[in-house]
Amino acid sequence: MAADLHKTAATRGEALGLDIPLELYVFPSPAFNAACVKPQAGRLFIMFSSSLLEAFSPAEIRFVTGHELGHHLFHHHDIPIGFVLRGQQRPDPRLALSLTSWSRYAEISADRAGAYCARDIESVAYALFKLASGLSGGYARFSLADFLKQVDEMQLKRAEPGQSTPTEDWFLTHPFSPLRVKALALSDDSVLARPDGRSVDQLELGVHELMSLMEPSYLEARTPIAEAMRRLLFAGALTIACADNHIEAAEIDAFEKFFGARAFSDRLDVKMIQSELPETTRQVRQQTSLPQRMQVLRDLIVIARANSPPPESERRVLIDIAHGLGISTCFVDQMMNSPTELD
Numbered sequence: 163m164a165a166d167l168h169k170t171a172a173t174r175g176e177a178l179g180l181d182i183p184l185e186l187y188v189f190p191s192p193a194f195n196a197a198c199v200k201p202q203a204g205r206l207f208i209m210f211s212s213s214l215l216e217a218f219s220p221a222e223i224r225f226v227t228g229h230e231l232g233h234h235l236f237h238h239h240d241i242p243i244g245f246v247l248r249g250q251q252r253p254d255p256r257l258a259l260s261l262t263s264w265s266r267y268a269e270i271s272a273d274r275a276g277a278y279c280a281r282d283i284e285s286v287a288y289a290l291f292k293l294a295s296g297l298s299g300g301y302a303r304f305s306l307a308d309f310l311k312q313v314d315e316m317q318l319k320r321a322e323p324g325q326s327t328p329t330e331d332w333f334l335t336h337p338f339s340p341l342r343v344k345a346l347a348l349s350d351d352s353v354l355a356r357p358d359g360r361s362v363d364q365l366e367l368g369v370h371e372l373m374s375l376m377e378p379s380y381l382e383a384r385t386p387i388a389e390a391m392r393r394l395l396f397a398g399a400l401t402i403a404c405a406d407n408h409i410e411a412a413e414i415d416a417f418e419k420f421f422g423a424r425a426f427s428d429r430l431d432v433k434m435i436q437s438e439l440p441e442t443t444r445q446v447r448q449q450t451s452l453p454q455r456m457q458v459l460r461d462l463i464v465i466a467r468a469n470s471p472p473p474e475s476e477r478r479v480l481i482d483i484a485h486g487l488g489i490s491t492c493f494v495d496q497m498m499n500s501p502t503e504l505d
């Protein structure tokens with residue numbers, strides 16, 4: 163019933179060197195979405211939402227299809243990220259943060275496969291804009307140049323600490339979309355897309371710099387601000403783990419792995435750390451910019467949200483920290499509910 167779509171998908175599969183039969187499915191949804199799962203019985207399944215198929219142009223569908231095939235091509239489904247991050251047991255904090263970082267890179271890689279299939283950077287960027295905004299009609303006239311200019315401004319402001327900056331946009335609704343468009347523009351400007359383009363090394367350096375915006379670099383940095391952020395991450399994560407009045411041995415193990423072997427022991431006064439949490443939060447608020455505070459809160463949420471839905475006691479701790487940091491409750495709920503699976 164959708165012969166053209168099948169032809170599109172099969173051709174993209176061949177272009178990417180895949181040798182596996184594809185099965186396409188549509189599911190009814192007003193949200194633009196597509197997904198691909200680990201192959202079963204030697205067949206690769208790609209799912210599209212009904213609204214996406216109706217609102218996306220052929221070039222945009224080529225991109226979305228190529229993106230999903232890219233996840234398969236690069237074996238991204240070998241890592242059961244949703245299972246690890248949203249299983250019954252709280253993941254090791256280091257693993258949770260690493261996997262979240264990894265999933266950002268996985269999307270960038272899949273986007274490159276998608277762009278290779280679409281061969282039309284404007285359509286690719288417009289597809290990402292549609293996915294992020296839900297808009298497809300005449301309300302917004304998409305301009306790649308304007309969009310990229312905005313991303314450059316966001317990056318520029320970040321380089322000048324102390325200024326009032328709009329960089330918190332990075333952490334809000336679909337923060338990832340501008341970053342993905344920028345990464346695609348870099349690869350479109352490289353030898354991967356044009357013979358006279360920049361080298362692959364230059365491309366990867368540019369992408370790495372871009373991605374570092376989202377990385378929790380305060381975990382390693384040796385500055386007073388980074389240390390204050392680490393202290394809050396530690397105290398917050400500990401308080402969340404104890405929010406239901408008991409902490410399991412597995413959780414203690416995970417803490418020790420992350421924060422150092424002696425970080426959690428009998429000598430460590432959990433009650434005291436909990437009682438000092440408001441003051442620890444206040445100090446971070448004093449020393450950091452809003453995006454930095456959002457980053458540490460986001461990381462706490464990544465560590466906290468093993469249970470879905472999270473127990474009210476844990477959500478309460480996160481909301482208290484958010485208020486102490488001057489960040490709205492909806493940020494917590496949005497981050498709590500953001501998808502962990504690759505899309």
Ligand SMILES: [Zn+2]
Nearest residue numbers: 269272504505
């Ligand atoms: Zn994806």
